[in-house]
Amino acid sequence: MGMGWASHAAEAAKPLNFINDIEPILTKASCNSGGCHAKAGVGQRGFRLSVLGFEPQEDYEHIVKEGKGRRVFPAAPDQSLLLLKAANIMPHGGGKRLAPDSEEFRTVVQWINEGMVYERESDPKIVAVEVEPARITLKAGSQQQLKVRARYSDGSVRDVSRTALYEANDKSMAEASEEGLVTLHDLPGNVAVMVRYSGLVSVCSISVPLGAPVDRLPPSRNFIDELVFANLKRIGIPPSEVCDDSTFLRRVSLDIAGRLPTEEEAEAFLKNPDPAKRDAVIEALLRSPGYADFFAGKWAMLLHNKRDLESDTVSNFAFHAWIRDSLLANTPYDVIVRDLLAATGEVSTNPAVAWFKRVKEPRQQVEDVAQLFLGVRMQCAQCHHHPFERWGQQDYYSLAAFFSQIGRKLSSTPEEETIFHKRGTAQTENKKTRQQVRPAGLGGGPLEIAPDEDPRLKLADWMREKTNPFFAKALVNRYWKHFFRRGLVDPEDDLRDTNPPTNPELLDALAAKFVESGYDLKELIRTLTRSTAYQLSSVPNAHNETDPQNFSRYYPRRLPAEVLLDAIDTLTGSPTNFPDLPPGTRAVSLPDNSYNRTTALLKVFGRPEGLSVCECERVDSASLSQSLHLLNSADLKAKVSGPNGRADRLMKANGTDAEKIRSLYLTAFARLPSAEEMQEAEGYLKRSVTDAAGQPLDPAKAKRRSLEDLIWALLNTKEFFYNH
Amino acid sequence: MALKNAHFTGACLVSLFFAASAVAQQVCLPAPRLLTVTPMGGQAGGTVDVTVTHQHCDGPQELLFSSPKITAKPVVGADGREVPNRFKVSIPPDAPVGVHDARLRSRLGISAGRAFLVGSLPEIHCAGTNHSVETAQKLMPNTICNAATAKRAIDFYSFVGSRGRRVVVDCNAARIDSKLAPVVIMADAKGDDLLVSRTSGVLDFTPPADGTYLIKVHDIAFKGGTEFYYRLALREVDVDGPVQKQETTARVSAFSWPPEGLVPVAPGAETEPNNQPSQAQQITLPCDLSGSFAAATDLDIFEFQAVKGDVWWVEVASERLGLNTDPAVLVQRVVKTEQGETVTDVAELDDITAPMKMGTYLPASTYTGPAYQAGSPDVLGKFEVKEDGLYRLHVRDLNRDARSRTENQYRLVVRRAQPDFALVAWAVHQRLRQNDFGTLPKPLALRAGTTIALEVVVVRRDGFEGEIDLAMENLPPGVTASGLKIPAGKLQGMLFLSASENATPAFSVAKMAGRAVVNGSTVTRPCRLASVLWPVDYAPTELPKSRLMADVPVSVTDFEKAPVSIAGDGQTSWEASVGETVKIPLRSVWRSEFNGASIKLKPYGTVFAAMKEIDLPIKAEKTEAVLDLAALKTPPGEYTLAFSGIGVTRHRPNQEDVKTAEEDQKRASEEAAALADAAKALTEKAGAALPEEKEEATKAAKAAAEKQKAAETALAGITKKLKALTDAAATKDILDFFVTEPVRISVKPAPVPPVPAPVATSVPGTAPAAPTALPSK
CATH class of the missing domain: 2.60.40.10 (Immunoglobulins)
Known part of the structure; x- marks a missing residue:
């Protein structure tokens, strides 16, 4: 850059002020981090600062005036308690944050010396932070120094690279040093480094190509493929092949309906020569109640359908069913959200009101709505400005004001209330400013809402405006993650400037299509699952094994707890008996979390309890107890060897061993066994078995036991408990 | 969360308490x-x-x-x-x-x-074995099926649908007293769901193709049993025909609708669009119109001219028509100027306040009042016109939201004051002990010598504040009713039904009514009877439901008499003057053992509430109620006084049954013994018989043995029944409350003091000595 940014030193002649010169130093030195003096409510040892300096006025008061000004010593600035502690000259729990010979230390001394100005009217104000480069393509393993400049209201520019803070959004791809030196690791893809200075943020987007030749691409079936493949081409990652029919059928059945394809479905599908058969399967699955059951379970947990008391049962059943019925009827997403947010009445006539029992406090309403439907995490903004975001307390309370007119009365259902709209002006007090705040959508101005109008309806109206930058994006990103394992923005509910999508064009296109379709959820799933990108094999090629985020192949994942239980029930032929529900009810149809207590497998494999609005409550990771459960839990043993189970039925059925093995493979994997597998399995079923005393078992008993072993072995394969 | 846990723990403790005490003590004497x-x-x-x-x-x-x-x-x-x-x-x-x-x-x-x-449709009764697609019960269109759900089961029905031929399924349950909260599902022939109704029990379905369709019915939480019954109607309906539903019972709140003399069909109608002030529907007052909340977020705005000084009463009925609505009315004054218009709120009218607060079990899980909602979310209120000019009246449903529901109708009446009242009564359920979470239906079934107390509440219309006399007629012989008045301005009173000690079994359909002077003339209004629908052991998880009964059935029995009868000793009415002390002797007849030392009698009603409770020792034949009218500050008037007290009676039920069964057993036993003797004799005879008689004798012996066996089997059955009856008839400790037969007290104004002699000296602060009250009878 030839313009030559004014350095901090060059500015030394100008009198310093707190906002522009001192607060950034405190932030860089982590004095005002959440763990230190910005610890909520208390600070450290009586010295309190605002998180990341978002409240400079308060910080100034605390430094200069609190404790009779004991923290600063204008007569001998370098002997100020503030500096003695920061330099660890006096014992400091936080250790040494500023070296006495550093430029920052000297700046603080100078500021005290100059009379500790907060801000003069004539002082320029910061208006923007810019990072250079803002977008760059770099090779894996390389380094890049970032430069940061701050722009001020008087047109001046400062190089603040030294004082800015840096953080990569994917630490497996890149790391940024305190000085802004970015080091890339070996992984190809897109990574963003967030730069923070004086309450403002900026992002450097780095593209790390693998650089492999991409000369053969599978056929594009829709815009998803065009945009995924364009990205792969750009960064040089060749995609895997399209998966085979068995894999597709199993994958799409698990992803849409949360179940294995039946043996009959698998057999028919494999035989079917119709080139359009994959689309036909998607249609059939979307029509089936299994789709509604599976997705209702997902939403019910996010909407906190949890059972604390026995008396919650009816409302939990009703609320879960309401979601399920809405999905079954393919009610447009914006309508579902509107029905939920503006629900009135009582649970027996409008089950959607149950949400207002679970999410009772306006605080939780705001945070849940923001995170779930807008993909924005507002939790921080209740107390302080969101550190990575542009949202502050005013935004928070503006959103809360939509929920300010909710009335509650007793209802005829035990422990449930009737929800209604209290006529009146919608507003909420900003706890910081003590001012009443009118409702406003994120980033929008205050809305004029007549006292007769339910502000919640206005919130829903704002959400479904075509131009709403969050609503559609948050949903398509969430569903993308459901089908592709990783969000285009990840975590899927953390959309912000500083966490950019790996494929922004694709996210935009999906959102636009979703809006255009009238928020048609089935159409969205259709679009996602019809794409070649979704149908790619999970088997990596020579180049894409390390690609974790560009969707150059299908990323396998362990089956969610409920789906796994249903799959085990299907393969073993022994359905689980759930309390209060009709025999034959599948785990994906369970209405609430109470069954996690009655069915150990659900808990062990991480079925959520409905505590959090975040999908991350569902535990995907592997654990020893999971392995032990699959290997030798009593439940599982009982299922494998149970009367009327699959082993029992196969024993009683006519047919050859080969036919039975074929049936098991079709059920478990939606594919036929390979010749080798068949040979091995046949051999196993024919072997002789001895009992504990070493006496040979009679052949029928021996075969029964071998069949049980075979089933047990199949369900302990990764191929079984993974969707791949 | 902490609160919830605490609550939950509390509930557990309570049920433990119940489990422990249930063995030793039951609550309330058996009632049919x-x-x-x-x-x-x-x-x-x-x-x-x-x-x-x-x-x-x-x-x-x-x-x-x-x-x-x-x-x-x-x-x-x-x-x-x-x-x-x-x-x-x-x-x-x-x-x-x-x-x-x-x-x-x-x-x-x-x-x-x-x-x-x-x-009017043909009906079938389904036995309840239809829990799968394969065993679906066939249903012809235009029939009604009576059935009940089973626990953890789904009932399946199948019918043949034709493409485009609309059908309406209507599952009538909760509104005909059932405990079922029905889920009704239309599914294809395989059982895959097509359309679901979970809130109304109604499915409106037009088959997309010819073929078999399934209807599935289950409880929202898969509960079942005979109490979870339903009537499922499958009707063919014209494409644009109305959805016809089965009739339902009336909510308790409906007793206050319609006002006397209202025409059945409103002469006027609301017309859309009227959601915006600019679209306001022009009306003139008074008005009576029918409207609809059907459209999502519907707001109905009416505009009218009003004259200063007018007072208008506004009544809206919707919830009382059986709908799940919560109407609210806003009246605004509109002043139009060149700059636009200014609008000021004149009145906001909302719920009809419950005359007696309904019991809740939240948050403390204790009984706080009757299980009857006599108030309503409907509207009844007034507004006063302070200025001539233009006014707007908004009607909206507080339960409105994004959903559209065509069934939500209302009737709006704006009238000049027509003072009136409506009454409803129910038999008192009294909280009998700490943590009493039960509620029981209390039929008006009197034992000879018993008094039953009923709470009577009133919804007062259009400013009527006068006192209301309560009465009952057409009672069975031996039963009398005496009523407390509902005092002027008050919302609650009591009625007492007493059966004489020597009443014989009788039954009648009685009439309850209230009488008052309204605008100078006496009017009589019926009083409806409400009842809880099911015995509820633990109300916090099963809120007691109630409804209006069709009429007022009353019976008396002498099969069992009152365990204790407490009444005025040969005298039922008393007279006294303000400030006097009245002593009322009470006589008790004890017919049952009681636990404890005494029963503490407390007076009903607010007038005598401050009276000290009377300690009636168990078995004591006489006691006295002392009314210090001075201390109670009782103003002149006619009063009915009754007391109630809680006691534990040692109940010995069904002794008759045991006696009969014992006689049966004795007879059977003798019969069996006789047959055994006969068989024995025949066997011996057969043994000793001559060869030519042997065959015949053996046959006879065998027949006798078989007879004996049959008699023994019968005897075993009778003995088993006797044991069951003896167990059932075992003495039980039953906690209940006992109401005294009411007495009437007429309090007269204090006699005018004699004109003091001009020279007499009076001692300041001393009141004249109270003369002894004289019995008026």
Whole structure:
């Protein structure tokens, strides 16, 4: 850059002020981090600062005036308690944050010396932070120094690279040093480094190509493929092949309906020569109640359908069913959200009101709505400005004001209330400013809402405006993650400037299509699952094994707890008996979390309890107890060897061993066994078995036991408990 | 969260307490209760065999209906004896279609009503084995099926649908007293769901193709049993025809609708669009119109001119029509200027306040009042016109939201004051002990020597504040009623029903009414009776539901007499002057053992509330109620005074049954012994018989042995029954409250003090000595 940014030193002649010169130093030195003096409510040892300096006025008061000004010593600035502690000259729990010979230390001394100005009217104000480069393509393993400049209201520019803070959004791809030196690791893809200075943020987007030749691409079936493949081409990652029919059928059945394809479905599908058969399967699955059951379970947990008391049962059943019925009827997403947010009445006539029992406090309403439907995490903004975001307390309370007119009365259902709209002006007090705040959508101005109008309806109206930058994006990103394992923005509910999508064009296109379709959820799933990108094999090629985020192949994942239980029930032929529900009810149809207590497998494999609005409550990771459960839990043993189970039925059925093995493979994997597998399995079923005393078992008993072993072995394969 | 846990723990402790105490002590003396009638209705012009389930309705039974046209006869078994709990119900063609109350009369008297429907469609009764696609019960269009869900099961029905031929499925349950919260699902032939209704029980479905369709029914939480019954109607309906639903019972709140003299059909109608002030519908006052909240977020705005000084009463009925609505009215004054218009709120009118606060079990899980909602979310209120000019009236449904519901109608009446009142009563349920979470239906079934207390509440209309006299007529012989007044301005009073100590079994349909002077003339208004529907052990998880009964059945029995009768000693009315002290002797007749030392009697009503409770020692024949009218500050007036006290009686039920069974057993035992002797003799005879007689004798001996065996089997059965009856008749400690027979007290104004002699000296601060009250009888 030839313009030559004014350095901090060059500015030394100008009198310093707190906002522009001192607060950034405190932030860089982590004095005002959440763990230190910005610890909520208390600070450290009586010295309190605002998180990341978002409240400079308060910080100034605390430094200069609190404790009779004991923290600063204008007569001998370098002997100020503030500096003695920061330099660890006096014992400091936080250790040494500023070296006495550093430029920052000297700046603080100078500021005290100059009379500790907060801000003069004539002082320029910061208006923007810019990072250079803002977008760059770099090779894996390389380094890049970032430069940061701050722009001020008087047109001046400062190089603040030294004082800015840096953080990569994917630490497996890149790391940024305190000085802004970015080091890339070996992984190809897109990574963003967030730069923070004086309450403002900026992002450097780095593209790390693998650089492999991409000369053969599978056929594009829709815009998803065009945009995924364009990205792969750009960064040089060749995609895997399209998966085979068995894999597709199993994958799409698990992803849409949360179940294995039946043996009959698998057999028919494999035989079917119709080139359009994959689309036909998607249609059939979307029509089936299994789709509604599976997705209702997902939403019910996010909407906190949890059972604390026995008396919650009816409302939990009703609320879960309401979601399920809405999905079954393919009610447009914006309508579902509107029905939920503006629900009135009582649970027996409008089950959607149950949400207002679970999410009772306006605080939780705001945070849940923001995170779930807008993909924005507002939790921080209740107390302080969101550190990575542009949202502050005013935004928070503006959103809360939509929920300010909710009335509650007793209802005829035990422990449930009737929800209604209290006529009146919608507003909420900003706890910081003590001012009443009118409702406003994120980033929008205050809305004029007549006292007769339910502000919640206005919130829903704002959400479904075509131009709403969050609503559609948050949903398509969430569903993308459901089908592709990783969000285009990840975590899927953390959309912000500083966490950019790996494929922004694709996210935009999906959102636009979703809006255009009238928020048609089935159409969205259709679009996602019809794409070649979704149908790619999970088997990596020579180049894409390390690609974790560009969707150059299908990323396998362990089956969610409920789906796994249903799959085990299907393969073993022994359905689980759930309390209060009709025999034959599948785990994906369970209405609430109470069954996690009655069915150990659900808990062990991480079925959520409905505590959090975040999908991350569902535990995907592997654990020893999971392995032990699959290997030798009593439940599982009982299922494998149970009367009327699959082993029992196969024993009683006519047919050859080969036919039975074929049936098991079709059920478990939606594919036929390979010749080798068949040979091995046949051999196993024919072997002789001895009992504990070493006496040979009679052949029928021996075969029964071998069949049980075979089933047990199949369900302990990764191929079984993974969707791949 | 902490609170919840605490609550939960509390609930657990409570149930432990219950479990422990239930063995030792029951709550409330047995009262006859009809639980279910299966099937729950029938077609006009037909007969139907019904089975009833009940509590405490043993012995000879009679099934009665609120419509005398419907009659029932006991089913007679092959042995010529009446089969308990089974009846053949005859419904003549002219029996009114709709809901009637069925009730069971037995030796303890009459039960409360249970809904019984008369319909115009053919009916079937489904046995409840249809829990899978394969076993689906076939249903012809235009039939009604009576059934009940089973626990953790789904009932399947199949019918053949034709493409484009609309059908409406209507599952009538909660509104005919059932405990079922029905989920009704339309599915394809495989059982895959197509359309679901979970809130209304109604499915409006047009088959997309010819073929078999399935209807699935289950409880929202998969509960079941005979109390989870339903009537499923499948009707073919014209493409644009209205959805016809089965009749339902009336909510308690409906007693205050309609106002006397209101025409059945509103002369006016609301017309859309009127959601915006600019679209306001022009009306003139007074007005009476029907409207609809049907459209999502509907707001109905009306505009009218009003004159300064006018007072208008606004009444809206919607919830009381049986809908799940919560109407609210806003009246605004509109001043139009060149700059636009300014609008000021004049009145906001909302709910009809409950005259007696309904009991809740939240948050403390304790009984806080009756299980009856006599208030309503509907609107009844007034606004005063302070300035001539233009006004707007908004009607909206507080339950409105994004959903559209065509069934949500309302009636809006704006009128000049027409003072009036409406009454409803229910038998008192009193909290009997700490952590009493139960609620029981209390039929007006009196034991000889008993008094039953009823709470009576009033909704006062259009500023009527006068006192209301309560009375009952057409009572069975031996039963009398005495009423407390509902005092001027008050919302609550009491009625007492007393059976004389020597009353004999009788039954009648009585009438309750209130009488008051309104605008100078005396008016009489009926008083409806409400009842809880089911015995509820633990109300925090099963809120007691209630409804208006069709009429007021009253019975008296001498099968069991009151464990204790407490009444004025030969005198039922008293006279006194303000400030006097009245001593009322009370006489007690004890017919049962009681636990404890005494019963503490507390007066009913607010007038004597400050009175000290009376300690009535168990077995004491006499006591005295002392009313210090000076201390109680009782103003002149006519009063009814009754007391109630809680006691634990040692109840010995059904001794008759045991006696009869003992006699049966004795007879059977003698019979068996005689047969055994005979068989023995024949066997011996056969042993000693000559060869030519041997065959015959052996045959006779064998036949006798078989007879003996049969007699022994019969004896075993009778012995088993005797044991069951003896167990049931074992003495039980029962906690209940006992009401004294009321007495009347007429309090006269204080006599005018004699004119003081001009020279007499008076001592300041001393009141004249109270003269002894004189009995007026």
